[in-house]
Amino acid sequence: MAQRSGQTVRDLRRSSRSAVLQRLYFGGPLSRQELAEGTGLSAASVSNVVGELLAAGAAEECGSVDSDGGRPRILLRVRPGHAHLVGVDVGETQVRVALFDLTLTELAASDQPLSDHGHDVGHVVELILTGIDSVLTSTGVDRGTLLGVGVGVPGIVEQGDPASKGEGVVVHCQTIDWDAVPLGRLLRAGTDLPLYVDNGAKTLGQAEMWFGAGRGARHAVVALFGSGVGACVIANGVPYRGATSSAGEWGHTKVHVGGRLCRCGSRGCLEAYVGAEALVERWGEASDSSEKAGLAALLAAAEADDPVADALLCETAEYLGASIADLINLFNPERIVIGGWAGLLLGPRLLPAIRAAARSYALRFPCEQTSIELGLLGPDAVTVGAATLPLARFLDSGGDVPEPGRRDARALR
Numbered sequence: 001m002a003q004r005s006g007q008t009v010r011d012l013r014r015s016s017r018s019a020v021l022q023r024l025y026f027g028g029p030l031s032r033q034e035l036a037e038g039t040g041l042s043a044a045s046v047s048n049v050v051g052e053l054l055a056a057g058a059a060e061e062c063g064s065v066d067s068d069g070g071r072p073r074i075l076l077r078v079r080p081g082h083a084h085l086v087g088v089d090v091g092e093t094q095v096r097v098a099l100f101d102l103t104l105t106e107l108a109a110s111d112q113p114l115s116d117h118g119h120d121v122g123h124v125v126e127l128i129l130t131g132i133d134s135v136l137t138s139t140g141v142d143r144g145t146l147l148g149v150g151v152g153v154p155g156i157v158e159q160g161d162p163a164s165k166g167e168g169v170v171v172h173c174q175t176i177d178w179d180a181v182p183l184g185r186l187l188r189a190g191t192d193l194p195l196y197v198d199n200g201a202k203t204l205g206q207a208e209m210w211f212g213a214g215r216g217a218r219h220a221v222v223a224l225f226g227s228g229v230g231a232c233v234i235a236n237g238v239p240y241r242g243a244t245s246s247a248g249e250w251g252h253t254k255v256h257v258g259g260r261l262c263r264c265g266s267r268g269c270l271e272a273y274v275g276a277e278a279l280v281e282r283w284g285e286a287s288d289s290s291e292k293a294g295l296a297a298l299l300a301a302a303e304a305d306d307p308v309a310d311a312l313l314c315e316t317a318e319y320l321g322a323s324i325a326d327l328i329n330l331f332n333p334e335r336i337v338i339g340g341w342a343g344l345l346l347g348p349r350l351l352p353a354i355r356a357a358a359r360s361y362a363l364r365f366p367c368e369q370t371s372i373e374l375g376l377l378g379p380d381a382v383t384v385g386a387a388t389l390p391l392a393r394f395l396d397s398g399g400d401v402p403e404p405g406r407r408d409a410r411a412l413r
Helices: 009-027 030-039 043-054 122-138 181-186 200-211 276-282 291-303 307-331 341-361 364-368 381-396
Strands: 061-063 073-078 085-089 094-100 107-115 145-154 157-158 170-174 178-182 196-198 222-224 229-235 335-339 371-374
Touching: 009 043, 009 307, 030 073, 043 061, 043 073, 043 157, 085 122, 085 200, 085 381, 094 122, 094 381, 107 122, 122 181, 122 371, 145 200, 145 381, 157 196, 157 307, 170 181, 181 196, 196 200, 196 381, 200 222, 200 229, 200 335, 200 381, 222 307, 222 341, 229 307, 276 291, 276 307, 276 341, 291 307, 291 341, 307 335, 307 341, 307 364, 335 341, 335 364, 341 371
Parallel strands: 085 145, 145 196, 222 335, 335 371
Antiparallel strands: 061 073, 085 094, 094 107, 157 170, 170 178, 222 229
16 A cells, blocks of 8 residues: 555554564664653564564563663664674775675685786686685574675675665776776675675775764765775765766875876876775885784884884874865865774874874864764775675564565565
8 A cells, every 4th residue: 555655554553564573783782661751663663663573583582670660671783693694895905805794894805815816807706705604614604694795895886776685886997907897797696695896995984883983973085095095975975976987086186296106197186195905015125025014113113213113103104194184174074084004003103193184184173072083893894884884784674584585685574
C-alpha cells in the first residue's frame, strides 16, 4: 500500500529500522525508551522494530538500568557476531586485508607485500582475493554472514551503475599507472561477495568521522599522509566528491610552481614535498629496507639534533601548515584531522609547528574556529574505513544481510 508521500509501508518500516539500528549502533547500549527519544519514533514503533532486530539476531539484550519508580529498563546493543565485514587497503607497498565483526573488532588480517610486481593490476587483484580467502579460512567465519568486501584504493574511483554490485567500478590513478582499470569487473571474476570500492583517503575519512578524531564534527577535512597524500572533505556530514568523484586530491595541489617532479607527472605538488617517499628521497639517507624505516630514521636523526634532518622536518611542517591554511580558507572546516601511517609517525613532533604555520598563513577568523588534530584510529585506519563501506549499506537498509552465495540482499522481515 502506497502512502501519500509515495513511500510504501515497506519503505516506512525499513526507514524506521534504519533509524533504530543506526542509533543503537553509534549510541548503544540503549533502552527502548532512549531509542524512542533519540529517533522520534513512537514507543510502539520502536518496540516492533526492536522485536524484528532481536528475532533476526542483529540486536541483543545486554543488561538493565533502574528506572524512576518502575521496572528496570532492558538495555540493547548490536550483536557483534551477527554479521562480518572485510576491509582491504591497497597501499603503496602492500595489500592489507582484514576481517571484522559487526562492531569493527578485527578478527584476522593478512598483510601481503606488493613485491617486484608493484601495482600490476592482475597482481593486486590476486593479492586481494588471496587475502580474503586467508582471513576467512583462519577464522572459520561463514561466508553467509559477510555483508561484503570494502576496498580502499589510491586514485579516482568511478562507481558505475549501483545495480552492478560494484562490478562497474573503474579506477584512475596516474601515480601507479592505472588508467581506467575495471577493478570491479576483475574482482567480480574471483568472488561473488558484494563489492564496495572507494578512494583510500575517503575510507580513512569515513572511519575517523564515525569512530575517531572527526566524530561530532559536521564540517571537516581528514588528511591521509603515507607514501602519497590525499584528503576527504566532509561538508555538512557528507563526503564531498565533486563532479567525477575526484575531490580531495589535495596531494596534487601546487606548493611550488615548476618545483619537484611528482609521481603524477606534474611539478610542484604537495605530495612531492611531504609524502613519505619524497621525504626520504629529499633527506638523501634512505633506508635500504622500506619507506617506513627511512622515515623512522629521519625522525630519529632529528630527535638526535641532526641539523639536516631537523631543517627538513621544519620545512615539512611549514609546507603542511601552509597547505592546511589553504583548506581552512577554501572549506571553512571546524576540524582538520591528520592520519595515515606517515602522518601519525611524524605528527607528535610536527603538530605544534603545523598549527603555528597554519595560523600564520590562514585567514584569522576561520582559522580560530578550526582545530587541527591527529587521527585516533592508528596506521591501519584505511582498512577499517574500507570495512565501513558495506557496513554503511547494512545500517542504511535497516539490517539487510546478503543471502549466502548470492549478490542480492534480503530485508529483515
